[in-house]
Amino acid sequence: MRHAFYKSLKVIDVKRIKIINVDLGGCEGCCVSLFRALPQISQFGDFISRYIVEEDFEISDADVIFVTGSVCMNDPHAIELLKEARNKAKILVALGSCAVFGGITRFSRGGQMPKPEHRVFSPISRVVTIEYAIPGCPPPPVTVVSFLRFLITGKEQQLLLFKAVASLEKPLSGFDLLDDVVFSGLCIGCGACTLSCPTQALILIERRPELIVEKCIRCGTCYVRCPRASQLLVRRYLEKIKSKS
Amino acid sequence: MESKINSLVRIAGEAKFVIFHDGEKVLKAHFIATAPVRGFEKLAIGKHPFLLIEAAMRICGVCHAAHGICCCEALEHALGLAPPFTGRLLREAIGLLNRVQSHLFVIALILKDVFEGKELQKELLIKTIQNLEKVNRVLTRLGGAPTHPPYLTIGGVLRPPTPQVIKFMKDNLTAVLSDFQKIKELHFDEDKWSEKVKRLAEVKLTPKFLASHPFYGDRYNVNPTQVKVLVYDEYRPDAKEIGKESSACIAKYGNDFVEVGPRARLVVYRDFNDYRLIGVHLARILEVELCLERTLEIIDTLDIKEPVRAPELTFHEGKGVGVYEAPRGTLFHFIELDSMGRVKNFKVVVPTMFNIPIIEKAAEQLPPDLAPLVARIYDPCIPCATHFIRV
Numbered sequence: 308m309r310h311a312f313y314k315s316l317k318v319i320d321v322k323r324i325k326i327i328n329v330d331l332g333g334c335e336g337c338c339v340s341l342f343r344a345l346p347q348i349s350q351f352g353d354f355i356s357r358y359i360v361e362e363d364f365e366i367s368d369a370d371v372i373f374v375t376g377s378v379c380m381n382d383p384h385a386i387e388l389l390k391e392a393r394n395k396a397k398i399l400v401a402l403g404s405c406a407v408f409g410g411i412t413r414f415s416r417g418g419q420m421p422k423p424e425h426r427v428f429s430p431i432s433r434v435v436t437i438e439y440a441i442p443g444c445p446p447p448p449v450t451v452v453s454f455l456r457f458l459i460t461g462k463e464q465q466l467l468l469f470k471a472v473a474s475l476e477k478p479l480s481g482f483d484l485l486d487d488v489v490f491s492g493l494c495i496g497c498g499a500c501t502l503s504c505p506t507q508a509l510i511l512i513e514r515r516p517e518l519i520v521e522k523c524i525r526c527g528t529c530y531v532r533c534p535r536a537s538q539l540l541v542r543r544y545l546e547k548i549k550s551k552s
Numbered sequence: 553m554e555s556k557i558n559s560l561v562r563i564a565g566e567a568k569f570v571i572f573h574d575g576e577k578v579l580k581a582h583f584i585a586t587a588p589v590r591g592f593e594k595l596a597i598g599k600h601p602f603l604l605i606e607a608a609m610r611i612c613g614v615c616h617a618a619h620g621i622c623c624c625e626a627l628e629h630a631l632g633l634a635p636p637f638t639g640r641l642l643r644e645a646i647g648l649l650n651r652v653q654s655h656l657f658v659i660a661l662i663l664k665d666v667f668e669g670k671e672l673q674k675e676l677l678i679k680t681i682q683n684l685e686k687v688n689r690v691l692t693r694l695g696g697a698p699t700h701p702p703y704l705t706i707g708g709v710l711r712p713p714t715p716q717v718i719k720f721m722k723d724n725l726t727a728v729l730s731d732f733q734k735i736k737e738l739h740f741d742e743d744k745w746s747e748k749v750k751r752l753a754e755v756k757l758t759p760k761f762l763a764s765h766p767f768y769g770d771r772y773n774v775n776p777t778q779v780k781v782l783v784y785d786e787y788r789p790d791a792k793e794i795g796k797e798s799s800a801c802i803a804k805y806g807n808d809f810v811e812v813g814p815r816a817r818l819v820v821y822r823d824f825n826d827y828r829l830i831g832v833h834l835a836r837i838l839e840v841e842l843c844l845e846r847t848l849e850i851i852d853t854l855d856i857k858e859p860v861r862a863p864e865l866t867f868h869e870g871k872g873v874g875v876y877e878a879p880r881g882t883l884f885h886f887i888e889l890d891s892m893g894r895v896k897n898f899k900v901v902v903p904t905m906f907n908i909p910i911i912e913k914a915a916e917q918l919p920p921d922l923a924p925l926v927a928r929i930y931d932p933c934i935p936c937a938t939h940f941i942r943v
Contacts, residue, residue, distance in 0.1 A: 330566065331588075332565070332566060332587035332588040332590070332935070333613070334610050334611060334612050334616075334935045335564050335612065335614055335935050336610075336612075336614075336616065336699045336700065338613070339614060339657065340699070342657070342660075343681060343688070345677075345681060346678055346681060346682075357559070357562065357563075357566075358561075358661055359562075362924070363561065364561050379590075382588045410610075411607055412590050414595045415594070415595050416591065416595060417591055417594065418591065418594050419589055419591035420589075420783060421589065421783050421784065421800075422588065422589040425588045425589045425590070425591065428590065445613060445699055445700075504702075505697055505700060505702060506606045506702050507703070507710065519602070521599075521600035521603050522602050522606055524606050524610070
């Protein structure tokens with residue numbers, strides 16, 4: 308099982324890498340997060356984003372491309388941009404809950420001027436294959452830096468969760484955490500979910516998380532941060548790999 | 553002659569600048585936002601006000617708290633609520649920290665234009681990011697997160713800071729204030745400016761200004777019924793084809809196009825009178841200092857034993873408007889709730905919608921190579937601007 312996993316995993320074996328950020332039109336919070344990590348990212352290689360370049364931003368061949376924002380399925384320009392990023396990237400990473408699961412934009416219903424046709428916003432994995440996914444609204448710079456460090460030093464075990472999230476076919480939310488961990492009795496009451504929730508939609512009551520449903524924005528961060536749910540994710544992913552091989 | 557700058561860089565979001573020029577001077581300029589319309593006003597309909605606040609904060613990842621506060625103000629107006637004094641002060645402090653975050657971010661983006669010399673640019677970039685990180689850490693403790701702070705809620709804030717947090721805030725913000733002095737001095741030293749900025753400083757623009765408050769926002773200092781919104785090709789009928797591409801709209805105040813933002817606030821509420829185009833950026837620098845000083849003043853005034861949230865919350869039918877001074881200027885949120893207290897109508901008018909005509913007007917007197925710089929100086933925010941309402 309482990310052997311199959313290592314085969315499926317892409318790691319980088321060069322010392323300095325080229326990293327690009329491509330945004331598909333989100334709130335820019337994830338792009339700002341990457342920008343904030345600039346001093347640390349610079350240690351790993353060259354970082355290019357619209358915030359850094361002098362005059363023109365073009366997607367060139369890169370070792371890692373971080374895609375931020377969900378893809379608008381009714382906007383041919385966004386789809387083209389995403390496909391171009393896929394073609395130019397050795398490793399394509401969905402960064403932030405919008406790119407990974409759709410996040411708040413999953414609630415979009417279109418019909419709003421001046422582009423009423425912009426109706427469906429989807430995770431980028433619906434359009435292209437991605438290698439890794441880092442949810443969060445937005446993911447903190449330290450997560451991005453750790454991810455890059457794992458990637459460069461080939462820490463497969465630590466990358467496994469990001470890989471498992473990238474392989475998911477359905478978005479995650481607070482309800483999935485309740486179903487899979489709390490209601491099934493797996494919850495240990497550690498509180499990691501409540502600390503990770505970016506909207507404070509989870510509160511601990513008698514050492515069990517309770518979801519304030521009106522506040523859940525379907526970012527999936529709680530599920531990935533939960534020590535039990537993340538084990539489930541990894542196990543299901545490894546089983547999937549095994550059955551395929 | 554037509555030039556298309558297909559992707560304006562070093563601004564928040566995706567936009568392009570289409571300019572017509574005779575080789576020496578820009579004759580016509582069109583600022584076209586190309587980011588998709590995520591449709592937050594439509595998305596909000598039928599949702600609970602709590603989700604609305606979270607959604608509103610996700611309109612923008614740079615001025616998140618500004619949208620959150622404006623939305624809370626509108627909801628409180630609709631529900632006939634007011635936050636207690638300490639809650640209101642904490643909210644103001646969260647908003648000011650967000651303004652400092654946004655200004656520091658823009659300062660970092662424009663460094664390459666303002667100064668020459670890679671070493672100086674790099675040194676200032678690192679310094680600005682370090683200061684930004686300190687402000688982020690303070691906002692994490694005060695607002696719950698550095699981006700989209702979740703402690704903002706209807707009727708005040710979710711929780712008061714502890715004495716340890718107050719001390720942490722004081723230490724860090726004082727350090728940022730003293731560190732920022734060098735960045736400020738360099739920006740005001742005209743000898744250090746790049747050739748481009750020196751040329752830009754020769755051009756003046758004196759539009760009408762709109763601001764509602766120096767630090768927070770006040771719906772009684774402006775008239776929200778005077779806000780009118782146009783689709784781009786309605787505003788520029790001479791550019792129907794180009795305008796169709798735009799995913800942003802234009803806002804007018806009464807019959808006028810007005811400038812909003814740091815310079816407008818300083819002109820209206822202080823004795824600032826630098827009408828050069830670079831004056832917008834210098835006003836931004838001055839505002840960082842003013843906001844940090846005001847936040848430190850708030851920290852000294854705070855009584856953390858006082859309530860921070862309105863004691864009762866009842867959802868019912870109502871209409872409200874929130875007016876808030878976001879980093880980029882005056883922001884309006886209009887809200888209508890149904891009999892269940894759910895959102896019936898939600899409309900947003902953002903500062904960039906006011907500033908787009910001003911950016912275009914400013915560019916239309918400059919050499920073509922300075923046009924992108926003008927757009928950056930005004931700090932347009934595309935994720936915010938991709939909205940449409942008729943007020």
